[in-house]
Amino acid sequence: MAGRGRVSMQEHMAINASPGPIRPIRLISHYFPHFYPTAEPALRPPDPRPPVTPARSAPQPQPDPEPEGDSDDSTALGTLEFTLLFDADNSTLHCTAHCAKGLKPLASGSVDTFVKANLLPGASKASQLRTRTVRGTRGPVWEETLTYHGFTLQDARRKTLQLCVCEDPWPRRRRRAPPLGELRVPLRKLVPDRARGFDVCLERRRLTKRPKSLDTARGMSLYEQEVEAEVASEERGRVLLSLCYSSQRGGLLVGVLRCAHLAPMDANGYSDPFVRLFLHPNGGKKSKYKTSVRKKTLNPEFNEEFFYAGPREELAQKTLLVSVWDYDLGTADDFIGGVQLSSRAGGERQQHWRECLGRSDRRLEHWHPLDGAPLQLSE
Secondary structure, three states: OOOOOOOOOHHHHHHHHHOOOOOOOOHHHOOOOHOOOOOOOOOOOOOOOOOOOOOOOOOOOOOOOOOOOOHHHHHHHHOEEEEEEOOOOOEEEEEEEEEOOOOOOOOOOOOOEEEOOOOOOOOOOOOEEEEEOOOOOEEEEEEEEEEEOOHHHHHHHHHHEEEEEOOOOOOOOOOOOOOOEEEEHHHOOOOOOOOOEEEEEEEEOOOOOOOOHOOOOOOOOOOOOOOOOOOOOOOOOOEEEEEEEEEEOOOEEEEOOOOOOOOOOOOOOOOOOEEEEEOOOOOOHHHHHEEEOOOOOOEEEEEEEEEEEOOHHHHOOOOOEEEEEOOOOOOEEEEEEEEOOOOOHHHHHHHHHHHHHHHHHHEEEEEEEEEEOOOOOOO
C-alpha cells in the first residue's frame, strides 16, 4: 500500500459489487420468451461455466390453470353440456342436463349448483323446471332429464329454451344470487325425433335489452337469440284431451289427461287447478262433470275419464265445453281458460271432434290451447 492513497468507501463498494468483466445487459425478450416463440434472442451472452446436466426426476403433475378474475370472455364462466330431443308424436320436449365444467362461483371454494330451464316466451313459473342440486364441486354432473309436456311444432318454431346454472342459496342461508351463467337456444333449429347434443359456453345474464346486432356473445354464434318483438296473446295454458266413441257402450268417452303451462292465479305464483266438462245442449244430470283438484301446480296430471251416452248423429250436433279453474276455498273459483269442441268450431278443435265421431273405438289425443275469454253459448 506504500505510495498509494487510501481507497474510499465508495470505491471499495464499487469494486466488490462489480467484480470481473462487465457483461452486456440482457434483453427483455430473455425474460419473456413466450412473446417470441419462433425467434431466438438477438443477443445471448456466453456462459463461461460448463453445462451441468440435472439429475432426472419424476415429472410433477401440473394443476389445470384456473381462469383468474372476471374477464369478459364467456369461457371464464364455464361450459354446459346438454342434449335436446323434440318428440313430435308425444308432443314433448326432453332436455337432458349432463354436466358443467369450469364454473366460476361468486365466492371461493366449493359450490352447490342446479340447472333451471325456462321456455320463452311463456308464463314464468309454469314453464320453469329444475334439476336436483349437486353439492361441493365446480364440475357438477347431473345426468337428469327435464320434460315439457304439450310442446308442439308451433312452439318449436317460436320459442327459445333458456338454461341457467344457479347456485343453491339454502345451505348457507344466503339471499338468492344471480345465475353463475346462462345460455339460450332457439328451438326452431331442432329436428323432430332427432336428439341433438350441445356443449356451449355460459354467458352472463343480460339485465338490459341490447340492440339485436350486438346481442350475440362469443361462444353462442351458432345459437343466436331471436328477440321476439310481440306476443300474439297472453298464454293461459293448454289441456290434453282424449276422445273415443265407444260402440259397445253407445256413447262418448272424454278423457282429461293433463294440463301444461297454466297461468298462475294465486299469490304464491301457482294455482290449484281442476277441469269442468259440460256437453251442450243436454238437460240430463250427466251433462256436467269435474275432475279432482290438484294443489299448487301449473302442470297438473289428472288421467280421469267421463262418459256421455248417445248416438253419434246426436253428439255431432252438440258442443263440448272444457274449462280449467283455480280452486279457492271460501271464495269464487278463478277461471283460467277454456276450449270448445264441436262440428262448428274451427281448426284443430273441429277436426278432433269430427274424427272422433267418425271412427268408433279409436282413442284420439290432442293438445288444445286455452282461451282466456269466458266460454259463452247460445241456446
